[in-house]
Amino acid sequence: GHSFTWNRYHRYNDFLVYLEHLANTYPQIVELMPIGKSSEGRILKVVKISSGSNTDAEKLIKPAIWIDGGMHAREWISPAVAMFIIKQLVERYETFKPVVDKVDWYILPMVNPDGYEYTHTSDRLWRKSRSQHDDNSLRSRIFWSAFRSSCEGVDLNRNWDFHWGETGASDNPCHETYAGPKAFSEPETRAVADFILDHKERIQAYLTLHAYSQMWLIPWSYTKTKVEDYEDLMFMGRKAIEACKKVNGVHYDIGSSTSLLYATAGSSDDWAKGRAGIKYSYTVELRDKGSHGFLLPASQILPTGREIFAAVRAIARSLAQT
Numbered sequence: 001g002h003s004f005t006w007n008r009y010h011r012y013n014d015f016l017v018y019l020e021h022l023a024n025t026y027p028q029i030v031e032l033m034p035i036g037k038s039s040e041g042r043i044l045k046v047v048k049i050s051s052g053s054n055t056d057a058e059k060l061i062k063p064a065i066w067i068d069g070g071m072h073a074r075e076w077i078s079p080a081v082a083m084f085i086i087k088q089l090v091e092r093y094e095t096f097k098p099v100v101d102k103v104d105w106y107i108l109p110m111v112n113p114d115g116y117e118y119t120h121t122s123d124r125l126w127r128k129s130r131s132q133h134d135d136n137s138l139r140s141r142i143f144w145s146a147f148r149s150s151c152e153g154v155d156l157n158r159n160w161d162f163h164w165g166e167t168g169a170s171d172n173p174c175h176e177t178y179a180g181p182k183a184f185s186e187p188e189t190r191a192v193a194d195f196i197l198d199h200k201e202r203i204q205a206y207l208t209l210h211a212y213s214q215m216w217l218i219p220w221s222y223t224k225t226k227v228e229d230y231e232d233l234m235f236m237g238r239k240a241i242e243a244c245k246k247v248n249g250v251h252y253d254i255g256s257s258t259s260l261l262y263a264t265a266g267s268s269d270d271w272a273k274g275r276a277g278i279k280y281s282y283t284v285e286l287r288d289k290g291s292h293g294f295l296l297p298a299s300q301i302l303p304t305g306r307e308i309f310a311a312v313r314a315i316a317r318s319l320a321q322t
């Protein structure tokens, strides 16, 4: 059995045990796809949710949605919501049958398990991965010598190979937004990118779950220039945040990162759109708006999960129609 619950945040091993349980209990619709390992050797497993009620020809053209969570270690609500989406699609398949029959789901609930475990054992507010890179800058070595312990890891949301390092990222390994020694230096980003490129013909939406500030962000982030299909992304995004609001009355702002937050280059959403060619690419900043911030109480896992599940279903329904 498993002991995954929704009233507390879980360790990574609990995630894996629960996913195994789902795959064993619902083999017709759940497949676990190992895509690689983290720097510290933890397995990364994509959960594929797909019903068999299609012909082979239909399967080839069936739209797919990608969702990832846990890229930033301290944003605990993100992997929890990704797991909740998996639970609903699988355990309540009969209720949500249309969105599973018409769309394939690829969900990686935890991109950064090393960082996540580190937030449980050592530093609750850790953000990056836990890889070791030589700090070849003497100046930064001396300046940061008092904080050596923060010089591990890479900001996985600055490590993607699209306008990498151009803006809103640091080349200082000791900084929170360190982009890495080069694009895709990290096994976690590399594994996700390879998987998405292998399936990019069918993946029509890329969603990456972060926290916090309640925002539905659209590309670009590396430039203030509007994306060419801005209106399409806004239209789809508005459907998502409207469906979201109906659940608990909670509002998410929508817009580009450069207009609502700040510029960042080498982020996954820009890569998904700019390199993989996935039209509907979004970064979702989950609850809250700062009263608890990263320390969001576990009592908000279910309400956040329900509203975000409604939002992603709205996108799935829309893709299924086209």
Ligand code: 0X9
Residues within 6 Å of the ligand: 072, 075, 157, 210, 211, 212, 217, 221, 257, 261, 262, 263, 264, 267, 268, 269, 270, 283, 285
């Ligand atoms: O800085 C980030 O990576 C995101 N904020 S967070 O607090 N979750 O770290 C914002 C990303 C904004 N840029 C893109 N959407 N690309």
Ligand code: ZN
Residues within 6 Å of the ligand: 071, 072, 075, 157, 210, 211
């Ligand atoms: Zn984040």
